[in-house]
Amino acid sequence: MNPRKYHAGLAVAARAAGAGLHSDSPVTALTPQGGRWHLTTPTGRITAxxxxxxxxxxxxxxxxxxxxxxxLPAQSSVIVTRPLTDGERAAQGWTSDRMAYDSRVLLHYFRMLPEGRFLFGMRGGLRATRRERASLSRRIRQHFHRLFPAWRDVEITHEWDGLVCLxxxxxxxxxxxxxxxxxxxxxxxxxxxxxxxxxxxxxxxxxxxxxxxxxxxxxxxxxxxxxxxxxxxxxxxxxxxxxxxxxxx
Ligand SMILES: Cc1cc2nc3c(=O)[nH]c(=O)nc-3n(C[C@H](O)[C@H](O)[C@H](O)COP(=O)(O)OP(=O)(O)OC[C@H]3O[C@@H](n4cnc5c(N)ncnc54)[C@H](O)[C@@H]3O)c2cc1C
Structure with missing residues (x-):
């Protein structure tokens, strides 16, 4: 599945069910008062x-x-290559479209996407700071190239990361x-x-x-x-x- 499309679909369904969605409105305080919760955002307050x-x-x-x-927040990262040719797939010996992960504690997870791009992910960063993200970005490439050496020179066109929750x-x-x-x-x-x-x-x-x-x-x-x-x-x-x-x- 494509999680971004799924997310967009959930938003449409939530709106259709009568929910109001308000992005860019972080709750900065959450306090109980008189049997209700008071939520403060930078531009307003609501009670619920x-x-x-x-x-x-x-x-x-x-x-x-x-x-x-x-x-405990922990960072996870993904890189995606440009579409691979049949020759490139054969050179690496990875022709399956199946999703896979290895048995490492800090596991790698990977799969061929429908249009022939290869997605490769791993854990490892501690914080979403610029420095940590740059370090993880370097390390994920090293790990990818070690596991899939035939694709060392294939361009990586997409990359993202985020915090998961343990x-x-x-x-x-x-x-x-x-x-x-x-x-x-x-x-x-x-x-x-x-x-x-x-x-x-x-x-x-x-x-x-x-x-x-x-x-x-x-x-x-x-x-x-x-x-x-x-x-x-x-x-x-x-x-x-x-x-x-x-x-x-
Ligand atoms: C690189 C990567 C790959 C992943 N791959 C997979 C996968 O293959 N399969 C899978 O099942 N899961 C995967 N995950 C995990 C998955 O993305 C998360 O489990 C999922 O997004 C959790 O959804 P959520 O809505 O609970 O939290 P999130 O999607 O993290 O959303 C939390 C939201 O809370 C908001 N927020 C925080 N504080 C406040 C505040 N004070 N006021 C208002 N809003 C606030 C944030 O802005 C954020 O939008 C992956 C995650 C990453 C980072």
Whole structure:
């Protein structure tokens, strides 16, 4: 599937169902008051009886404070080549259109796209800073060229990255935020949120309406635990990545 088209389709469906969509309006404060939640954005305030946190790897430690230390953003990156010729595919010996990933801890994932471009992805960055992104951009090329040496000189035409969201239990959270009536969350998809995010969205919407969610195992609604080191938890990832790289060799 093409996730961008899927995202556009979801937006059309949400609008058709009566939802209002407002981009570029980050919530900067979320406070309970008089049985309602007050949400502040740079240009306005709204109140709501129920709020769903769906900020995944882009969450903030204080929105709400309960989230502090309970999620771990990690960067994932993708590169895509120009369309490959049949000769180039044969030269590398990779002619399958199947999606594949390897068994590394910091796995590579890859597939031939329908128009013959090759998509290659991997994890590894800690933050979405310019420096980290440039470093990951260099490393993903090195890994790609090591695995697919016949395509070393093939132009890479597209590249993107973003933050995925890890949880301590390695399980998404879809449920009510404890001791915060009216506040719900659906997040922690570990790099597999395209299908799971939609499923979790339907489940959390049912919870918001006070209905039992279909196909939502109860373990998903267990409130996530905190990572060690609190707001310094990301520093754990660096040695973990170094160890993973060593084990993966
Ligand atoms: C390179 C890469 C490859 C991936 N490949 C796959 C794949 O092959 N299959 C798969 O299933 N998943 C994949 N994923 C993961 C997938 O993209 C995510 O799991 C999915 O996007 C999560 O959706 P979401 O809506 O929960 O969160 P996101 O798509 O991360 O959206 C969170 C949104 O919250 C917004 N936000 C944050 N803070 C605030 C605030 N204070 N106020 C308002 N808005 C806020 C952000 O701007 C963002 O738009 C990949 C991710 C990356 C980065």
């Amino acid at each position: 009886r129920r709020v769903i946190l769906a900020t995944n790897g882009y969450s903030s430690e204080d929105l709400p404070d309960w989230l502090a230390g309970r999620y 949880m301590r239990s390695l399980t998404p959270f879809v449920g009510a935020v404890p001791e915060a009536p009216g506040l719900f969350a659906a997040m922690g998809f570990h790099g597999n949120g395209v299908a799971m995010g939609t499923h979790a969205g339907a489940s959390v919407a049912a919870m918001v309406r006070g209905e039992p969610p279909a196909d939502c195992p109860t373990f998903l609604s267990q409130p996530p635990g905190r990572f060690p080191l609190g707001r310094f938890r990301r520093s754990l990832l660096r040695p973990a990545y170094v160890a993973a790289e060593a084990l993966d060799l």
